[in-house]
Amino acid sequence: MFKRILSFYIFLALSMLVGCSNDYKPTLSREAKFFAPVYEPVNSRVAIATSNQGRDIECIIHGYGDDTILFIASIHGDETAGTFLLESLDTYLKEHPEFLVGKQLIIIPVANPDGFAAGSRFNANGVDINRNFPADNRVNNKINGFAGLSEPESRAIDSVIRIYKPNRIIVFHEPLDCIDYDGPAQNLAQLLSKTCKLKVKKLGAREGSLGAYAGEDLGIKVVTVELPEEAKNLSQTQLWQQYAKLIFTAINGR
Numbered sequence: 001m002f003k004r005i006l007s008f009y010i011f012l013a014l015s016m017l018v019g020c021s022n023d024y025k026p027t028l029s030r031e032a033k034f035f036a037p038v039y040e041p042v043n044s045r046v047a048i049a050t051s052n053q054g055r056d057i058e059c060i061i062h063g064y065g066d067d068t069i070l071f072i073a074s075i076h077g078d079e080t081a082g083t084f085l086l087e088s089l090d091t092y093l094k095e096h097p098e099f100l101v102g103k104q105l106i107i108i109p110v111a112n113p114d115g116f117a118a119g120s121r122f123n124a125n126g127v128d129i130n131r132n133f134p135a136d137n138r139v140n141n142k143i144n145g146f147a148g149l150s151e152p153e154s155r156a157i158d159s160v161i162r163i164y165k166p167n168r169i170i171v172f173h174e175p176l177d178c179i180d181y182d183g184p185a186q187n188l189a190q191l192l193s194k195t196c197k198l199k200v201k202k203l204g205a206r207e208g209s210l211g212a213y214a215g216e217d218l219g220i221k222v223v224t225v226e227l228p229e230e231a232k233n234l235s236q237t238q239l240w241q242q243y244a245k246l247i248f249t250a251i252n253g254r
């Protein structure tokens with residue numbers, strides 16, 4: 001009980017720090033539930049924020065340790081193969097918790113739940129979440145959002161990055177059939193490329209993208225796995241067979 005109360009007050013202090021750095025004012029009760037696990041080993045699925053249409057933005061947390069890895073899928077709601085991969089990863093880790101000694105995984109399986117439900121790249125406001133981050137190269141407009149972090153989906157991801165400080169971020173997209181990277185992630189990208197048919201290709205950080213923000217500006221290793229067009233036609237089992245090794249390497253690689 002004492003640990004829980006302590007966690008709550010540590011969260012309050014953290015949330016005030018985050019609050020100082022931008023205008024995001026998270027709902028206390030939801031975020032308190034989410035951030036408390038930083039201090040305790042957990043294997044849990046929690047709602048970290050709510051989309052414009054009222055859908056939960058969920059986060060799965062596995063393991064506990066100094067090496068933190070963030071996985072994200074369906075930031076573009078019509079690029080869903082990564083979501084199936086991350087759900088398979090969740091199932092695998094529940095059955096093999098020993099796999100994560102000294103590591104903590106933060107998984108956001110559906111970063112844009114309104115777009116996911118509508119089969120749309122954009123969120124319910126018509127904003128591209130992967131152009132809505134406060135990167136140095138951002139451009140404000142209708143598609144990118146009229147301000148960085150104007151959308152609940154990008155704010156949720158930004159909060160996770162600020163609180164958990166991941167050592168590397170792996171994001172799944174489609175259908176460009178390559179592995180792209182931002183920040184100091186060239187070696188990791190090459191390591192992941194060896195596990196599958198995807199070749200490393202530097203696409204260049206798009207304006208206000210997660211890669212531009214977290215990779216180029218914050219200096220975190222960001223690898224973007226651009227699955228091929230055919231990924232849409234693969235079953236969850238087939239996807240796992242083809243890309244489980246990439247995911248395991250991302251977890252173990254530095």
Ligand SMILES: [Zn+2]
Nearest residue numbers: 076079173174
């Ligand atoms: Zn995409």
